Amino acid sequence: MGASRPAVGFAIPFAVCCAGVALFAVMDAAMKGLSLGIGLYNALFWRAVAGTLLGLALMLLTRQRWPSRAVLRIHLLRGTVVAVMAGLFFWAIMRMPLAEAIALSFIAPLIALYLAALLLKERIGRRAIGASLLGLVGVAVILSGRLQGRYDADALLGAGAVLASAVLFAWNLIIQRQQAQVASPIEVAFFQHLVMLGVFALGAPFLLALPPRPAVPLILLAAALAFTSLAALSWAYARAEAQRLIPVEYSAFVWAAILGWLVFDERITLPTVAGALLIVVACLIASRTKWADLAHVEAGTA
Numbered sequence: 449m450g451a452s453r454p455a456v457g458f459a460i461p462f463a464v465c466c467a468g469v470a471l472f473a474v475m476d477a478a479m480k481g482l483s484l485g486i487g488l489y490n491a492l493f494w495r496a497v498a499g500t501l502l503g504l505a506l507m508l509l510t511r512q513r514w515p516s517r518a519v520l521r522i523h524l525l526r527g528t529v530v531a532v533m534a535g536l537f538f539w540a541i542m543r544m545p546l547a548e549a550i551a552l553s554f555i556a557p558l559i560a561l562y563l564a565a566l567l568l569k570e571r572i573g574r575r576a577i578g579a580s581l582l583g584l585v586g587v588a589v590i591l592s593g594r595l596q597g598r599y600d601a602d603a604l605l606g607a608g609a610v611l612a613s614a615v616l617f618a619w620n621l622i623i624q625r626q627q628a629q630v631a632s633p634i635e636v637a638f639f640q641h642l643v644m645l646g647v648f649a650l651g652a653p654f655l656l657a658l659p660p661r662p663a664v665p666l667i668l669l670a671a672a673l674a675f676t677s678l679a680a681l682s683w684a685y686a687r688a689e690a691q692r693l694i695p696v697e698y699s700a701f702v703w704a705a706i707l708g709w710l711v712f713d714e715r716i717t718l719p720t721v722a723g724a725l726l727i728v729v730a731c732l733i734a735s736r737t738k739w740a741d742l743a744h745v746e747a748g749t750a
Contacts, residue, residue: 461688465696468680473703475673476550477711480541482666488539489648489655491667492531496645498671503638512635519630520639526623527643529616534644536613543606546708547716550701551590551724552610557731558583559618579734586726587611593719629686633679640678641671698728 482491506512515523541549558580591607627636659667684693701724708714 458688458692461684462693462696464680465684465688465693466699468677468684469697469700470703471673471677471680473546473550473700473707475670475677476541476546476704477707478666478670478673479538480546481711482663482670483538483542485666486657486659486663487655488535488542489651490657490659491670492534492538493645493648493652493656494659494667495670495674496641496648498668499641499675500638500645502671502675503634503641506634507638510634512632512638515631515635515639519627522623522627522630523636523639524643526620526627527640528647529620529623530640531644531647533613533616533620536609536616540606540609540613544603544610545714545716545720546712547701547705547714547724548590548720549606549610550704551720551727552587552607553614553617554698554701554724554727554731555583555587555611556614556617557621558727558734559615560621561734563615563618563622576734579730581730582733583727583730586723586730588723589719589726590723593717593723624685627682631682633682633686636682637675637678641675694732698731701728 479491479495482495485491486494537549537553561576561580591604631639705716709716
């Protein structure tokens with residue numbers, strides 16, 4: 449809960465953050481394969497079931513204290529936001545390359561600048577405004593690659609879903625830092641899966657189906673990866689300044705490119721790489737302002 453954090457050097461949170469980002473990228477690939485195999489709804493629902501059970505076991509084994517009502521409200525809000533965000537993001541990666549979706553999702557911290565200004569009544573500086581414009585150029589460059597050659601309407605819809613999920617992820621960024629300061633990593637991961645399960649359960653009477661036996665190992669793998677990576681990043685961000693961890697998170701693009709190529713035979717285009725670089729530079733410029741504690745960017749945080 450709200451206990452003081454033990455003092456640790458930067459090297460350990462940095463290493464944990466690196467591992468968390470890599471595990472999230474593998475989870476994204478696992479969820480893409482699972483969604484293509486058993487459908488998006490069932491992939492999300494059964495992963496949430498497995499993650500909730502894993503979290504409950506860890507909560508009991510580590511004797512975690514039940515959170516206060518105020519902390520529960522934070523868990524409920526973030527879990528609901530992430531559930532919708534995850535649905536949009538994984539729907540998108542069924543229709544477009546992993547690396548391209550990750551690159552577009554990097555716009556989320558820039559969107560967070562304006563959401564936080566709206567919600568928290570903070571002033572946005574010139575540097576942040578310039579960074580956001582540069583990020584929009586990066587998005588335009590990536591989307592331009594979709595408009596060249598063969599027109600792929602389905603992939604363009606996927607790009608739109610990624611951008612919609614990025615708006616929700618930006619809201620999630622505003623909640624995340626507060627949550628990491630008042631709850632343990634295990635508690636954060638457990639309640640996120642539990643709330644997501646509650647949201648997805650609303651569609652169970654209409655969409656739920658038992659997964660085929662061959663899909664069960666992949667469901668368990670996706671749940672374990674999601675839980676572990678979420679807990680790792682929560683632990684790291686509670687013990688190190690976000691602005692020092694931000695560059696690590698952009699390595700998700702590299703992992704997504706490698707996994708997309710190896711698993712799904714996806715090719716990376718020059719517009720995707722160029723646009724991703726522009727967005728990353730924009731986010732790094734923005735992170736040098738007081739918004740740095742909002743700039744946790746890994747889109748697979750679902």
